[in-house]
Structure formats: C-alpha cells, structure tokens
Amino acid sequence: MDNESPLKAIMVVTATALVCSILVTVTAVSLQPIQRAYRDLERNRHIVGVSGLLEVTDDVPDRQIVMAFQGLDARLVDLDRGVFDDDVNPDTFDARKAASDPEFGVPIPAAQDIAALGRRSRLVTVYVVEDADGLQRIIFPVYGKGMWSMLSGFLALESDLNTIAGITFHEQGETAGIGDRILAPNWQARWRGRKLYDAQDTLRFRIAKAAVDPAAPDAAFEVDGLTGATVTADAVTNLVRYWFGPHGFAKFLDNYSAAGDTR
C-alpha cells in the first residue's frame, strides 16, 4: 500500500497506539503491587518516625521499621461520632479512597473545607502508641491541598492530646527549594511542644508569617514561618486546622480526654 495514503496513516497510527498502550498497561498493572508495597513501607517509615518508638534515619533497616510499625495499635476513628469504630479492619481501610465511596464518604460543608478536600471519609485510621505506663502518643493522618498537589503527612500528639509530639510529610509536591523546606528536620523539630488548643479549647495553632517571638502570647501555638513559602505554610496551617477542627478529630479528642479512654 502507498505509504502516503490516508488509510495507511490511520492504520499505522492505530496499530502503534494499540501495541504501545498494551505494553504500558501490562507493565503498570503487573508492577503495581511492588510499587504499592514500597509506598506503604515508605509511609510506615514516616509513621514510625513520629511515634517516638524509634529514631528513624535512612540507615534504619526496613525490617526494623516493619517490626516497629506492627507494634503500633492501628484503630479506626469514627469522626462524626467521635469514637473508635472496630467493625472495619484498619489495616486494609484506605480513608483517602473511601472519601469518594458513598458508603463511607461525606461531603465537607464549604465553610469548613479550609483544606480544599471536598469530601472525606467518615472513618480514619489513627495509630495509638502505648506502653506499660499507658498512652504515649496518638498519630493522626492529616492531608490537604498544597501549592501544587495533595500534601499529606502525620501529626503525633502527646498523651494530653494537645501538645504536638511530631510532624512528618510523606507525600508532597511543593516547590523545590522553597515550599519543600517543610521537610527539613530542623523545621519539623520546631513543632515539638507546640499546642493545638488553648485553655478555652479554641484551636489556635498556625504557622506564623515569620519567626515566632517567644514572648508573644501566641508563641505556644505557633511554628516559625518559612520565608517565601507563604502558600505552602498557609496550606499546612489549614490542613492542621481542618483535621483538628470540628469536622475533623475535635469530637474524638473531646470524648477521649473526657472519658480518659473510650474503649
């Protein structure tokens, strides 16, 4: 057939597209379980990092991370009722995916949707760290819209359920060199000891515009700002404020501290 006939062009393009799409699909689908296992391990590394059980550096072997992670008590929290829900398996439940599921997902009222999520799952997995002395920390997932893409991480609270024990971000696409300074260990270290709520139970936490003056009345609730990264800093403030606000974990935290233990 003549190479320049339109029919030949259509045939060549169709055949190429078909063969290439099959190759790409087969590769992507067959490698997905391996990629997912790695992503889970990477995420668990972050969770173990804020659990306080283990000093996590790049040298800590995967096996140790897996062991420490298995020592954590994964529980599902029902955000609307503010209690643990043990009917669903927390290890396989994916709250991000469940947000769009009609059974578990609920729309977020626009006025409260400061993290620009649209919907969230009714159930969310948290990780409870306990030892012989009782509750040590609870690790909460937090996520929201960042500068370019979804920004998500884990925030650990001390046993008073108000003092921040640690923050980590395991998924981010902030601007390299500017917004991605939220990953810097010395900046994340400044979160330790900050409080979310004041004595009147008002959510006061935020990332400041600049360095925090330690004498200021808000100093206990603020983390130093990141110069030039206003959008990222505001995104972090908003996602923390959403997840610890009335539509997030606030009800659960109230119940948990009132009862001492809701089990």
Added chain:
Amino acid sequence: MIRARDALLNPLIDENPVTLQVLGICSALAITNSLYSALVMSLALTSVLAYSNVVISMMRRHLPASVRIIVQMTVIASGVIIIDELLQAFAPETAKTLSVFVGLIITNCIVLGRAEAFAAHNRVGISFLDGIGNGMGYSLVLIAVAVIRELFGAGTLMGAEILPTVSNGGWFEPNAMLLLPPSAFFIIGFIIWGIRSWKPEQREQPDFAPLAADELRGD
C-alpha cells in the same frame, strides 16, 4: 554504508550529542549533582535510545511522512513510561532522586533527534549501535560533569568520602555552588570550549561576519 564502529564511537567525541549538538542539556543540568543519579540517568537514556532506534528502524518503511513524528513520539513515550515504572518498582529511591527527569526523557531532544536523523533511514542493527553510541556520548558528558560537581561540591563520589570536608573534621571546604544547577552550565561550557579547541572543525561558523572598525565609523 555506515560502518558499525563509526556508529558506535563517533558520538563519543566527534559527534557528541551534548557538546557538538548541544542537545539534552536540561537533564544534564538537573541531575548531575551526584554521580549515582548521573549513572542511572545515563543508563535510562541509553536504553531508551537503543530501544527507540531499533523500533523506529523496524517501522521505517511503513512510516507515512505525515504522521511520522507522532508515531515516533508514541514509541518513545511508551518506552520511557515502562522504564519509569520499572525504576519506581525496583529502585524507588533512585526514582525519587531523578523525579520528573525520567519522564522528561520523552522530550529529550537526543532521542527524537536520533530517531528522525538516523533510525528512520538505516537498518536495525546499525540503528541499535547508533543508539548505544549516542547514549554513551551523553553518558560521558554527564559522568564528567557529575564527577566534578560531586567531588568539589560535596567532597564525595558515589556518596563515599574522597576529600574530607571541614564540617566532617577534614581540610576540604566544598564549593556549594557546584551542587546547584547553574554550575553544570559553566562546566558543560568549559567542556565544549575544551573540545572545540582540541578539534577546531567542531567550531560553528559565525552567523554574521563582525564589522571591521573602519566600516563602523560611518562615512
């Protein structure tokens, strides 16, 4: 008939895609701050080049001129996606370091350039060698730049300490500018200068002849 040896070895210095044709500069700037990522990137680009040259050469008699480029891009893009997926599954740390630059191999001018200029007109075997050769030419520049940047920017090679830095109690004060992308621009510039001084036939003719002094005076 192009000889196999030429197809393989000419792109190393005489027809180097980076220093002679100044192609593929973006990735050469971005990922040469460590030797390891430069090596992985070199390997990724060389395999894509070899693969795309072979496939496009096989299709060369059935490529209508009107849709030639888009078919070539589809072939290249599929190969790159497959390599990216493989890296994410088996070398996730590396995939993270190289981030978007693996995906950007699709737009690396060397790949489409060789497909269009060579593979579309030559037999499969020689196209394969041309792909490998050009990949090695690119790798050579990348590795040279990465060695300079990592050694003098961080005092290490492949992460192992070579020059003990002051912050680790040694004597070497690393030049942090070398770790930033613009430094690669200067290094590649010096390499091109060096090669063109050694092989003057690579020099480009000036687009315009400079005016002589008396012509500038006016009357």
